[in-house]
Amino acid sequence: MYLVINVMNRIKNTKLPLHSRYSKEKSLEMVRNRYFHLKEILCAQVPALQNDIAFCELCKEYYNNGYKDWMILSIIANIMLNIMLNKIPIPQNREEMEREVIDASEEITGKVYPTYVFNKEKMDSSFVIFALTTLKAWGFEIRRARLSKDEILNFLSERMAFFEDDIDHQPLFSKNGGEWPEI
Secondary structure: OHHHHHHHHHHHOOOOOOOOOOOHHHHHHHHHHHHHHHHHHOOOHHHHHHOOHHHHHHHHHHHHOOOOHHHHHHHHHHHHHHHHHOOOOOOOOHHHHHHHHHHHHHHHOOOOOOHHHOOHHHHHHHHHHHHHHHHHHOOOOOOOOOOOHHHHHHHHHHHHOOOOOOOOOOOOOOOOOOOOOOO
């Protein structure tokens, strides 16, 4: 029994290599694309959030946990999309759902929602969904019905360098309010 526990502890403490699907170039391309598309969609919402002290404090916590602006911006956009999509009837099939998401993306472009909508509870729950879609973007198939936030983030962090890749810039939601990165 001691041998099994000892081996398990060594395995648990061993850092695994990056996943074979990970590519620094592809990752940075995905990050650039997110900034590029989100800048247009969130052009009005970001300044409102930059002026909200409570939201900037929440982002400070996220930054301390390794989150990048492209993650926070994706979560903001997802929350705005969900607000819009909750106003329409449930689509009947995947194609209809994809059309609705595209229409909703166009609808939220340039809109400003009240900053209280982007609270910790909504941001955290939206982050899990964002992380799952990131896995799908890398070509992973989600086979388990329930994955914990920690399981998802551990995999993305350890095997996909999720919290490492970004484009250099001053954080958007920092004390002095940063700028969008040069793309």
